[in-house]
Amino acid sequence: MIDTKIDISKLLYELCEDSAVYEKGIDLIDSGLLDSYAFIELFSRLEDYGINLQPTRIDRNQLRTVEGIEKLIHDYLKENK
Amino acid sequence: MLNRIKRVVELNPNKIAYKVKNNYITYKELWDSSNHYAELLKKQGSSPVIIYGHKSINVVISILACLLANRPYVPVGLCTPSYRLKKIITITKSSLVLTDSGISFANIDVCNLEGLEKYRECSKKIIHNDIAYMIFTSGSTGVPKGVPISKANLHNFIDWISKLKPLCSYKDVYVLNQASFSFDLSVADFYYSLCNGHTLVALDSDLQEDYNEIFELLSVIDVAVVTPTFIKLCLLNSEFNEKKYPKFKCVYFCGEQLEVKTVQKLYEVFPHLNIINAYGPTEATSAVSGILITRDMLKDFQLLPVGEVNNFATDIEIINDEIVLKGKSVFRGYLGNYLGGYYRENGLDCYKTGDIGYIQDGKLYCKGRKDSQIKYKGYRIELNDIEYHLNLIHGVRECVVVAKYNENFVVKMIKAFVVVDDDCHVDTIRKELEKYIPKYMVPKTIKKVDKLPINQNGKIDRKALNEL
Numbered sequence: 177m178i179d180t181k182i183d184i185s186k187l188l189y190e191l192c193e194d195s196a197v198y199e200k201g202i203d204l205i206d207s208g209l210l211d212s213y214a215f216i217e218l219f220s221r222l223e224d225y226g227i228n229l230q231p232t233r234i235d236r237n238q239l240r241t242v243e244g245i246e247k248l249i250h251d252y253l254k255e256n257k
Numbered sequence: 258m259l260n261r262i263k264r265v266v267e268l269n270p271n272k273i274a275y276k277v278k279n280n281y282i283t284y285k286e287l288w289d290s291s292n293h294y295a296e297l298l299k300k301q302g303s304s305p306v307i308i309y310g311h312k313s314i315n316v317v318i319s320i321l322a323c324l325l326a327n328r329p330y331v332p333v334g335l336c337t338p339s340y341r342l343k344k345i346i347t348i349t350k351s352s353l354v355l356t357d358s359g360i361s362f363a364n365i366d367v368c369n370l371e372g373l374e375k376y377r378e379c380s381k382k383i384i385h386n387d388i389a390y391m392i393f394t395s396g397s398t399g400v401p402k403g404v405p406i407s408k409a410n411l412h413n414f415i416d417w418i419s420k421l422k423p424l425c426s427y428k429d430v431y432v433l434n435q436a437s438f439s440f441d442l443s444v445a446d447f448y449y450s451l452c453n454g455h456t457l458v459a460l461d462s463d464l465q466e467d468y469n470e471i472f473e474l475l476s477v478i479d480v481a482v483v484t485p486t487f488i489k490l491c492l493l494n495s496e497f498n499e500k501k502y503p504k505f506k507c508v509y510f511c512g513e514q515l516e517v518k519t520v521q522k523l524y525e526v527f528p529h530l531n532i533i534n535a536y537g538p539t540e541a542t543s544a545v546s547g548i549l550i551t552r553d554m555l556k557d558f559q560l561l562p563v564g565e566v567n568n569f570a571t572d573i574e575i576i577n578d579e580i581v582l583k584g585k586s587v588f589r590g591y592l593g594n595y596l597g598g599y600y601r602e603n604g605l606d607c608y609k610t611g612d613i614g615y616i617q618d619g620k621l622y623c624k625g626r627k628d629s630q631i632k633y634k635g636y637r638i639e640l641n642d643i644e645y646h647l648n649l650i651h652g653v654r655e656c657v658v659v660a661k662y663n664e665n666f667v668v669k670m671i672k673a674f675v676v677v678d679d680d681c682h683v684d685t686i687r688k689e690l691e692k693y694i695p696k697y698m699v700p701k702t703i704k705k706v707d708k709l710p711i712n713q714n715g716k717i718d719r720k721a722l723n724e725l
Binding site: 192193194208209211212213214215216217219220228230231232234236 | 466467468469472486489490493494495496634661669670672696699701702704
């Protein structure tokens with residue numbers, strides 16, 4: 177059973193320990209919040225929720241914002257119903 | 258070492274020696290260009306040469322040209338701010354920066370390789386030097402530490418890695434270079450590849466941000482010299498497996514702690530992969546030990562071994578739980594007056610690594626540090642180095658920098674806690690810090706606090722900080 181109510185901001189906060197993830201419109205990549213370590217952790221945590229995103233099939237720009245990541249998950253869940 | 262490369266050139270003149278993106282150079286072209294520029298370098302001066310660049314073909318020619326000219330090379334990555342580069346120039350007493358970057362400094366010649374032609378009419382200098390290269394690492398006093406590695410050290414390392422199983426059995430393979438040339442993990446892929454007639458394929462920094470390019474590149478690779486973090490990134494892709502990447506036969510890890518679960522995942526998708534876990538500080542020429550990680554080790558070990566006693570590149574002893582290196586791999590002390598862990602004993606160069614380790618059943622283990630030095634993203638960082646530069650920033654009154662570890666004691670982030678003036682903002686601190694230290698050293702999180710917690714002994718309470 178896939179949990180469809182993942183709070184991405186909260187998940188990112190757990191990974192980055194920085195309240196900046198809650199700032200509206202923040203660029204997660206340029207700000208350094210989503211660095212390689214956080215990237216690995218984020219994808220691993222999503223795997224725990226049954227969401228297997230493939231880095232090679234993602235436009236990196238979609239990872240820049242919380243909204244972009246939420247959309248990726250939304251699209252994944254739609255495709256894998 | 259140069260004779261070894263020369264033999265490779267004679268045997269494989271038209272073979273590709275080095276490839277980055279769509280550019281490549283054959284062994285003969287590399288040898289001829291390097292010799293050409295070496296002659297000019299002998300006329301320019303005799304001091305160490307700063308090579309400020311990333312992974313271009315010119316950087317590789319520059320390295321070989323310096324070795325041929327008997328001038329130590331100092332690889333400095335483009336992520337190094339000019340403030341730090343100036344310090345390195347001062348410490349090395351260098352008179353030349355070779356770069357394609359377009360930077361300029363007063364009182365020192367900064368040019369690209371072609372720019373050396375202006376020395377054509379000068380006479381050659383007499384150069385006596387047994388130093389091959391100098392790599393700079395983070396220093397606890399805020400000043401980067403220069404580690405000179407002699408040609409004898411390097412020769413010993415090349416001899417060791419070229420005999421390391423199964424690397425010694427490969428012929429005509431493609432070797433992946435992931436690390437920047439300023440990070441000594443690259444010493445392993447660079448010299449293993451060029452001295453054994455393989456083709457070195459560099460992963461450009463731009464590519465590291467493009468996952469599709471990484472996987473396209475990996476499809477031609479036989480042997481990867483990488484950090485565990487890099488492979489963890491690759492493992493996120495479910496198509497990274499033996500069926501899709503049948504050439505991929507060996508991975509050499511160094512620079513970070515290798516976790517059991519990373520090896521487990523790798524074996525799941527590459528059942529026939531050879532996995533080498535290597536260990537060594539910059540002060541002892543990239544690596545002094547390495548061991549093939551077998552499946553049996555995964556069952557019994559929480560901590561993976563980093564070497565075995567019958568296969569060390571130099572003498573290794575455990576003294577008061579600390580790994581101490583002695584002999585052929587060990588450098589002759591830092592540039593300048595800093596002594597650190599270096600000492601001489603019975604005519605041997607020795608180095609107290611600061612790594613806590615032990616030997617059990619003939620295998621070497623490393624389980625952490627005695628001090629505040631950390632390994633993060635493969636880089637060696639002194640937390641005091643970051644604190645020193647935070648304290649230089651206007652408005653920062655007090656600070657402390659801590660590393661956060663995951664459950665396997667691998668550093669997952671660097672955090673800074675600062676007490677600042679009211680008008681001092683985190684964004685400003687970050688930007689200022691990037692002027693002083695490379696970006697990989699800048700803490701991921703900089704948190705403003707009213708005061709730093711103090712424990713009963715009057716020291717900073719680091720445990721309490723982690724809970725803030």
